[in-house]
Amino acid sequence: MNFREKTAWLNVIAMVAAYALYFGLLLSGHPAGREVFPMLWLFGSIATAHAVTVIVGTVILSAQAPKPERARADERDRAIRRRGAAMGYYVLLVGMMVVGVYMPFVERGVPLANAGLFAIVAAELVNSVVVLMSYRRGWHG
Amino acid sequence: MSFREKIHWVTLVTMAAAFGWYFLAYPWQVADGPAGVWATAGLLVPVTIAIIVAMTVATAFLAIRNRAEVDIREDERDRGFHMRGTHYAYYPLVVGIWVSIFLVFWGVGQAQQLNMMIATLVLAELVRIGTQLYLYRRGY
Numbered sequence: 001m002n003f004r005e006k007t008a009w010l011n012v013i014a015m016v017a018a019y020a021l022y023f024g025l026l027l028s029g030h031p032a033g034r035e036v037f038p039m040l041w042l043f044g045s046i047a048t049a050h051a052v053t054v055i056v057g058t059v060i061l062s063a064q065a066p067k068p069e070r071a072r073a074d075e076r077d078r079a080i081r082r083r084g085a086a087m088g089y090y091v092l093l094v095g096m097m098v099v100g101v102y103m104p105f106v107e108r109g110v111p112l113a114n115a116g117l118f119a120i121v122a123a124e125l126v127n128s129v130v131v132l133m134s135y136r137r138g139w140h141g
Numbered sequence: 142m143s144f145r146e147k148i149h150w151v152t153l154v155t156m157a158a159a160f161g162w163y164f165l166a167y168p169w170q171v172a173d174g175p176a177g178v179w180a181t182a183g184l185l186v187p188v189t190i191a192i193i194v195a196m197t198v199a200t201a202f203l204a205i206r207n208r209a210e211v212d213i214r215e216d217e218r219d220r221g222f223h224m225r226g227t228h229y230a231y232y233p234l235v236v237g238i239w240v241s242i243f244l245v246f247w248g249v250g251q252a253q254q255l256n257m258m259i260a261t262l263v264l265a266e267l268v269r270i271g272t273q274l275y276l277y278r279r280g281y
Contacts, residue, residue: 036246079224086227089269092234093262100241100258101185104251105178112254113245116238123235 003065004077005135010057011128018050019121026114039110043117080134088127095119144203144210145219146277151199153270159188159195160263167256177252181259222276230269237261 001009022043026032032039073081099115107115133139142150163184171177204211215223241257249257 040246082224082228085231086224089227089231089234089265092231092238093265096234096238096258096262099238100255100262104255104258105182108251109245113242116242116245120235120238123231127231 002135003061004073005132006061006065007058008128008132008135010054010061012125012132014050014053014057015121015125015128018046018053019125022046023118023121032110033114034110036110039113080131080139083134083139084127084131087130088123091126092119092123095122143277144207144213145215146274147203147207148200149270149274149277151196151203153267153274155192155195155199156263156266156270159192160259163188164256164260172252172256173250175251177250178255181252181255185259222273225276226269226272229272230265233268234261234265237264 022032025042030038030042032042095116096119099112099119103112103115167184168177168180171180237258238261241254241261244254244257
C-alpha cells in the first residue's frame with residue numbers, strides 16, 4: 001500500500017470515528033443538538049481532535065514512507081482526487097438543496113447548522129471513500 | 142462547436158439569466174421578515190419553470206439541428222472536462238455551506254440565509270459549467 005493510499009485510509013477512519021461520535025451524541029439527546037454553545041463546544045472539540053489526528057498521522061506516515069512515494073501527486077493521483085471531489089459534489093449539492101432550500105421553511109438555528117455540517121461530512125466522506133476505492137481497485141482515469 | 146458544448150452554453154446562459162432575474166426581482170426590503178421566505182418560494186416557481194422550458198426547447202432545437210452528434214456517447218475528453226469542472230465547483234459549495242452555518246449563529250434572517258444558499262448553489266453550478274466551457278474553448 002503506497003503513501004497516498006495510507007493517507008486516504010487515515011482520512012476515512014478519522015472522519016468516521018470523529019463524526020460518528022458527534023452525530024451519535026446528537027441523536028442520543030446531547031444539548032449540542034438544540035443549543036448554540038454546547039454545539040460549538042462539542043463540534044469544536046471533535047473537529048480539533050479530528051484535525052490533530054489527521055495531521056499527526058500524515059506526518060508519521062510521511063516519515064515512514066520512502067522518498068519516491070512522497071513525490072508530488074502524479075497524473076493518476078490528480079485524476080483520483082478529481083473523481084473523489086466530483087462524487088462529493090453531487091452529495092453536497094443534494095445536501096445543500098435539502099438544508100438550504102427546504103429546511104429553512106421548517107427549521108432554524110442549531111438543527112439547521114447541524115444538518116449543514118452533516119451534508120459537509122457526508123460529502124467529504126464520499127470524497128475520501130471514492131479516493132480510497134479508486135486506489136484499491138487500481139482506477140487510472 | 143460540438144453539440145455537448147452548445148448544451149453547456151445553453152445551460153450557462155439559462156441559469157445566469159433565470160437567477161440573475163431572481164436576485165434582481167427579489168423584494169429585499171422584506172428579506173428580514175417571514176414574508177421574505179415566502180417571496181423566495183414564490184419567485185423560485187417561475188424561475189424553475191423558466192429553466193425547464195428554456196432547456197427543453199433549446200435542447201430539442203439543438204438536437205434537431207445536430208442529429209449526427211446526438212447519439213454520440215461521452216468520450217474520455219468529455220469525461221475529463223466533466224470531472225474537472227465538478228472538482229472546481231465542489232470548493233465554492235463547501236465554502237458556501239460553511240458561510241451559511243456561520244450566518245445561523247450571526248442571527249441572519251431565514252430568508253437571507255435561504256438566498257445565500259441559493260446563491261451558493263447557482264455559483265457552484267456556474268463554476269462547474271463555466272470550467273467545462275473554458276476547457277472546450279481552450280481545446281485542452
